[in-house]
Amino acid sequence: MEVREKEPKIERVPERELVKELYYLSKINWGVDDGFYPLGSCTMKYNPRINEKIASQKEFLFLHPAFPELAQGALEIMYELEEMLCKITGMDAFSLMPSAGAHGEFLALKIAKKFFIDKKEYQRKYVLIPDSAHGTNPASASMCKFQTREIKSDPRGNIDIDDLKRKVGDDIVALMITYPNTLGLADENIEEVIKIIHDAGGLVYLDGANMNAISGIVRPGDMGFDFVHLNLHKTFSTPHGGGGPAAGPLGVKKELAEYLPYPRVKKEDGKFTLDYSNREKSVGKIESFYGNFPVLLRAWAYIKMLGEEGIRKNSQIAVLNANYLMKKLSQKYDLPFKRKCKHEFVLSEKGLGVRTEDLAKALQDEGFHPPTIYFPLIVKGAIMIEPTETETKKTLDDFAESMLKLFDLSNQNPEYFAKAPYKQKVKRVDMVKANTQIIPAERWERKTDEKE
Numbered sequence: 115m116e117v118r119e120k121e122p123k124i125e126r127v128p129e130r131e132l133v134k135e136l137y138y139l140s141k142i143n144w145g146v147d148d149g150f151y152p153l154g155s156c157t158m159k160y161n162p163r164i165n166e167k168i169a170s171q172k173e174f175l176f177l178h179p180a181f182p183e184l185a186q187g188a189l190e191i192m193y194e195l196e197e198m199l200c201k202i203t204g205m206d207a208f209s210l211m212p213s214a215g216a217h218g219e220f221l222a223l224k225i226a227k228k229f230f231i232d233k234k235e236y237q238r239k240y241v242l243i244p245d246s247a248h249g250t251n252p253a254s255a256s257m258c259k260f261q262t263r264e265i266k267s268d269p270r271g272n273i274d275i276d277d278l279k280r281k282v283g284d285d286i287v288a289l290m291i292t293y294p295n296t297l298g299l300a301d302e303n304i305e306e307v308i309k310i311i312h313d314a315g316g317l318v319y320l321d322g323a324n325m326n327a328i329s330g331i332v333r334p335g336d337m338g339f340d341f342v343h344l345n346l347h348k349t350f351s352t353p354h355g356g357g358g359p360a361a362g363p364l365g366v367k368k369e370l371a372e373y374l375p376y377p378r379v380k381k382e383d384g385k386f387t388l389d390y391s392n393r394e395k396s397v398g399k400i401e402s403f404y405g406n407f408p409v410l411l412r413a414w415a416y417i418k419m420l421g422e423e424g425i426r427k428n429s430q431i432a433v434l435n436a437n438y439l440m441k442k443l444s445q446k447y448d449l450p451f452k453r454k455c456k457h458e459f460v461l462s463e464k465g466l467g468v469r470t471e472d473l474a475k476a477l478q479d480e481g482f483h484p485p486t487i488y489f490p491l492i493v494k495g496a497i498m499i500e501p502t503e504t505e506t507k508k509t510l511d512d513f514a515e516s517m518l519k520l521f522d523l524s525n526q527n528p529e530y531f532a533k534a535p536y537k538q539k540v541k542r543v544d545m546v547k548a549n550t551q552i553i554p555a556e557r558w559e560r561k562t563d564e565k566e
């Protein structure tokens with residue numbers, strides 16, 4: 115082990131200067147608390163303050179993870195959270211260890227690998243991934259040394275069954291499905307899709323990052339999925355963004371439970387312990403200690419507070435809000451998949467007088483964070499909007515008004531968009547320069563006049 119011989123060189127500044135700097139940075143940024151943030155795929159919803167209060171109680175903040183069994187309350191919360199997530203998803207066991215959605219995917223595929231090695235089905239090396247999937251899906255497959263086969267979407271935004279049948283065989287490990295998918299659509303043939311994979315001996319994985327649309331309404335376990343990750347930092351109320359903090363717990367059906375990481379939280383005679391036994395099949399640890407505990411705490415508090423009925427209502431309102439906005443915007447914008455959406459929907463750039471990126475820039479001056487753009491890749495100039503359940507009708511109406519106004523303006527006066535945004539601290543970035551003259555962070559120094 116390397117031992118540090120010198121003090122690390124960390125610049126010392128007075129507290130006052132630090133506060134000024136952080137406050138300044140917060141002002142040039144845009145967060146969920148500033149206003150509408152319809153960033154599709156990211157579920158940027160309001161996170162009740164009570165969760166922050168709970169997560170920052172000193173009894174939790176100063177817990178040392180090396181003495182877990184003294185912290186019976188913390189173990190109880192983890193135990194209960196696992197139980198609640200099993201109930202919500204219809205899975206038989208959960209690991210709270212993964213620290214991001216992508217980390218949950220990675221763990222799932224590690225488990226799939228070991229599962230098939232134990233079954234001596236060594237020929238299985240392909241992971242099937244729809245062309246609308248989030249980029250983390252193929253990345254996770256590749257990190258587990260699997261190869262991927264892309265499955266096309268059909269004209270209604272479903273998995274193309276014929277393409278699936280062509281690519282399925284006894285060499286597949288799993289199909290990774292996002293449900294609802296990244297177009298915001300529920301696959302209309304989901305039962306058939308799951309059956310095709312199971313008939314070929316493969317596993318069906320749910321990328322559950324979009325559970326905000328279906329929690330409390332349907333359970334992936336009942337639908338036939340074998341395993342699922344959840345993005346607690348989206349659906350279950352931790353601020354999402356900037357790469358963290360996150361938690362992507364993985365739920366599995368009974369036959370995969372022994373493969374989960376250890377230790378498992380166990381309840382015995384009213385006492386909670388960490389169980390390191392029966393771990394011959396486990397894929398091992400994938401995180402130091404037990405996961406991202408403050409995020410787990412927030413999710414536990416959020417689910418307890420809402421209860422079963424509240425969780426269902428959240429999903430219903432998220433879906434209602436998305437359909438309301440979709441209907442309004444599709445008066446002018448092109449809607450490539452013309453059917454009811456779930457929690458989000460995707461428009462295309464067709465008919466817009468400027469590029470999608472220009473629209474996004476101009477929208478900032480209207481007081482809105484732009485939607486996700488250019489994803490999913492299968493829609494040209496995609497504009498992906500997720501309003502979430504926490505916005506008022508007035509906010510949705512104001513946003514629709516601005517979007518419709520900009521649509522007209524883009525055709526009447528496209529030049530206006532070339533230099534947008536006009537009112538922001540950071541103006542139009544030269545994208546070519548940003549990509550060709552990259553300034554490494556350590557060489558980047560903000561000039562004082564930037565504060566003007």
Ligand SMILES: Cc1ncc(COP(=O)(O)O)c(C=O)c1O
Pocket residue numbers: 155156214215216217248250292296321323324345360362
């Ligand atoms: C559909 C989908 N899958 C996977 C992920 C990956 O989650 P994370 O960013 O926590 O790794 C996301 C992220 O938002 C997502 O939207």
